[in-house]
Amino acid sequence: MGRYQDRKWSGEKGKKFGHAGRTEDPYFLEEGQEAALCTGCQALYQNKRWFFDEKAAKKLAGTNKVREVTCPTCRKIKDRYPEGILTLSGEFFRERQQEIVTLIENEAARVRARSVQDRIMNMNQEDWDKLVIETTTEKLAQHLGRAVYKAYKGELDIRWSEMDKFVRVYWKR
Ligand SMILES: [Zn+2]
Incomplete structure (x- = not known):
């Protein structure tokens, strides 16, 4: 846990x-x-x-x-204060990273057009097969994780913080 x-x-x-x-x-x-x-x-x-x-x-x-x-x-x-963190990893991800990131960016742009509060704040390549994306809301991290899962299957794991409005989403394939 x-x-x-x-x-x-x-x-x-x-x-x-x-x-x-x-x-x-x-x-x-x-x-x-x-x-x-x-x-x-x-x-x-x-x-x-x-x-x-x-x-x-x-x-x-x-x-x-x-x-x-x-x-x-x-x-x-500005304060770098994410409420959601989406981690994408795995060999399949590494091979298709560009395509998957494009899907995420398109999806985030679509959400952003109708919602002021949902935005990607940072993307960080933490390892050769691992990308970490910070979002301003827990809703957006979940939404993006589900979008990748829907398109590429793999494993999706959503973990809520017990105390706060904060979520970590892991997608792996
Ligand atoms: Zn603003």
């Missing part, structure tokens, strides 16, 4: 993102402002939710109707 359990996620997570303590809205809008705009990914924030609207973002950017901020997803990426 869980090699990852010796890593203490809970304290750090609470501190860094202040879910427990902070009460004020960090994206509070001033009088006359219509939305907050993430300068990293151009996501907009209105009525307490983040979404992509390219046209509206372009129209608002640089005006005083918008508050320029960094969205929680871009902050998570």
Whole structure:
């Protein structure tokens, strides 16, 4: 069971993102402002939710109707704080790595188009037959693991951290 359990996620997570303590809205809008705009990914924030609207973002950017901020997803990426880790490995993977990574990138782009919070934050070749992908949400790591499994079979293993919103997904073939 869980090699990852010796890593203490809970304290750090609470501190860094202040879910427990902070009460004020960090994206509070001033009088006359219509939305907050993430300068990293151009996501907009209105009525307490983040979404992509390219046209509206372009129209608002640089005006005083918008508050320029960094969205929680871009902050998570900047702080290198993944909630999901997908590990791909095996001989078959090594042979088909390029093809499999393309599938993952396409799938991630599709998800990203409709969801501000699901993003790949890092890919790291840890060994000649092993690639580790960090994602901003546990949902995306699972989704990508399942997509690879669906396309190539192999073995899929999803391991949840007991305490936190964090998942490790292993795919091997
Ligand atoms: Zn952003």
